[in-house]
Structure formats: structure tokens, C-alpha cells
Amino acid sequence: MSAEFGGRTGRQGKLSQWLRGRRPKETAGDDGRQAQLLASAAAGLPLAPAAHPGAGYGCSCDRVGCPTPARHPVSFAWQTQSTTDRAQIERWARHQPQANFITATGMVHDVLDVPLEAGREAMDRLLAAGIEVGPVAESDDGRLLFFTATRGTPEDEDEWWPCELDCHPETMDEHPGLRWHCRGSYVLVPPARLPGDDGRAVRWVRGPEHPLPDPLSLLEVLTDACARHVGEESGHVGSAWPMRH
Template sequence: MERKSRFSQWLRRPRSGAGGDRDTGALAGSAREDLLLSAAAAGFPLAPAAHPSGYGCSCDRIGCPTPARHPVSFAWQTQATADIEQVTQWLRNQPEANFITATGIVHDVLDVPADAGRLALDRLGAAGVEVGPVATTSADLQPSRMLFFTATRGTPEDEDEWWPCELDCHPETMDEHPGLRWHCRGSYVLVPPARLPGDGTVAWLLGPERPLPDPLTLLEALTDAMGQFAGTDQDQHPAWPMGR
């Protein structure tokens, strides 16, 4: 029997505007919880993250370089869980928190500039290739990104076959690698819905109920699209991490 998606149920749910702003806010909060619990139900390991505070970050770090983009706890890798009760408790106790999902456990994420992602998505669709969940990110003064969620290749039986994400760059140092990033073991991404300072958001384009594809089925289309958009900057910022 095909699994019912909470995400799909939420999209079909009738919405009433009779209650004014308070009901609208409650509905938005309920929808947010539904989406995050749908990600947990799909097996994504979640952990609380910082959230916007004014134009900055809710953490106590002065001049936080990645406002609202990082986990709350340094122990996020062991804290991350798909347990519905635990995620629900976090949602109740930290109602403004964003959430990250740890990669390299259940899923990896192929993270590309949005223009290249849209081109690859069109090509994959035309070729009849099934893609999994896809999210989009937008942030003030930063290029938009597209996140392709795939099955993980980060926990093979042969430990020599995997690399930690640090060989690419740390999760919070996106500017070090503006091309394609493969988030695997030791990395994370914000899981939708998430708020960023200003009007930035992280949102689902294709929901978390979709089956996770093998990353290699998407990689060629993504790297080809990256090559088209890299232009003259490709030599300085290669689309694929080098030196592996």
C-alpha cells in the first residue's frame, strides 16, 4: 500500500480565512509542523537550528557568520533523529526554531545553484528520470540554491569508499564552494520550511514523501547544467570538488 504523505494531505486541506490574523498564524504554524513531521516520517534525521532574530541570528555569537543556518547544539550529529515524539517535543518547546537534517545517514543532498538546478530538473523530467525531494533556498544578498535529496552513499560496508563532507567544505562555509556540493557524512542542510534573515526562506519544491533516488542517476544532469552556467568562472570555481 502506498504510504500517505502528510505533505500531500496538508496541500489538500481546506483553509478558512474567517478567523483573522490569529487563525492565519495558527494555520501557518500547523502547516509548518505538518511539513517538519512529514520529513521526520520520511526518515530524515532532524535537529533544532537557530532562527532569525531581527536581521541577525538567535544564537549568542556576536556577528554570527551564518545567521539562522546552523544547529543549536554542537552535538547535532548524535542529536539528529527521525523520532516523531522527539521532533514534536522540539517543535513545542522551540516554536521559532529552524531545523537541520543530518546527511550521510539516511540521505545525501546534491546542492547546486538554482539556475543549474532548474535546467537539470527540466532535463531529468524530459528523460523520464525520477527525482526525489527537492528544496529551494533564497537569502538576501546570496545566490539562490536548489537541494536534491538522494539516497546516501555515505555509509558503505567498505569504509575506504566514502569521504567526509569536510573534503568539500564545512556545511556553514558555502562561500568556499559556490559550485556543486555533495552533502554526505558530517554535513547538514536546513530542512523546509525554514526562515532566514530578511525575506529568505527554504521551501519544498517536491516534497519529502518522494522516494530517494541514487545520486548517480542525477549527477550527470547536474554537472552538465553546472558547466553551462559556470561560464568563464568555471576554472576558478569548478562545478565538482577536485582532489578526491
């Protein structure tokens, strides 16, 4: 990974170094974890506690055969529970030291979630073109997460919003290409641990100190990269997301 891919020059100091792609194991334990969570909250990302890895590839929740181990909120009220309040996040981090955290999308920010290789290609193109990219997280399950401003609820939504892109947690398997997390969805926020014994994690590539860009400024490059990625995997050029009829 190049220095350019790690992000442009921003705030200095240890926190910025953590946020620019350093793996969670390089932070100072619980203090480093909490510092990253508080930095995300300070940037306006609403957080709520999530499950964490159990034994092997299991989940800390008590659901038999959990379909999204260590990737889901611990409370059904996660949308109303999500907050940027520093004191509340400190309490959660202190009382749930193993918990991952999710950030609820569609409130302040959305997330464009793409296959890793397609995302890296798009990142290089966007940065080379001088386009503001914003925060980006990398997940060791093969995804790159582009954090953007939320699209909100525009009056002309039906004129430009393609529902095929809209992704919710229960529909993620239907979206092997580009997933757009907005209202009613969430993603893991770094630092987060994924199931397995190989230290898989979710980490920042570009930290939350970067301003949130307009999602439409990234969409064309991301969908183009995803279309090529899907085409290469299937042996033909296809859609970047499954089309519904």
C-alpha cells in the same frame, strides 16, 4: 514554475499540497510548520533544532558576527541529537516555536546542493528523461537542494568518490558550484526562515513523500548544468566545483 516542475502526482490532500512548493506563509501557522517537519521525519530525514533569524540579518545565537545566521544547529551534539522520533520533534516544535530545523546528512540521505538556475535546468532535463528525481527544496539564498539516498561508505570509495565534491558546513563558501552534503554535514529542512526582512525562506518544490533516488543517477546532469552555470558567470566554461591540488 511549471506544474511538472512541482513534481509528479503523489499522495493527495492538504499535506501533499503544502509539500509541493507552497510557501510557509500559506500554511496554517505552527500547525502547518509542525506538519511539514513530521512529514520529513516520517520520510526518514533525521531532524534537529537550528537557529532562527534575529534582528535584521542577525542570528538568534549569541555568537558575535555569526557566519551562518539562522542556518546552523543550536547544539554541538546535533549529529547524535538528530532524530525521526515524532514525539521528540513535537516537543521541539512546541518549546522552540521560532526555531528552524536542520536534517543531518550521511545517515539516511545525502543532499546535492546546486545554484538555483543550474538546478532548475537540471530538473527539467531529468524529469524530461523520466529519471526519478526525489525530494527537492528551494532556498531563497539562490540554491536548489536535491535529496538523495546516502552513498554510505562503499568499499571502493577511493576508486570513484571525488573529494572535491564533498561539502561540510565550514567549507560551503569554497563550493560555489555543486556541493555534496554527506557524512558530517547538514542542510536546513523546510519550512525554514532565512535572515532579512523580505520573507526569504526554504521551501519544498518536491516534497519528502518522493522516494530518495541514487545520487549517481543525478550527478552527471547536475554537474553538467553547474559547469555551464559557472562558465556563464565567469565568461568561460569552468569546473562545477573548485579543484584541489
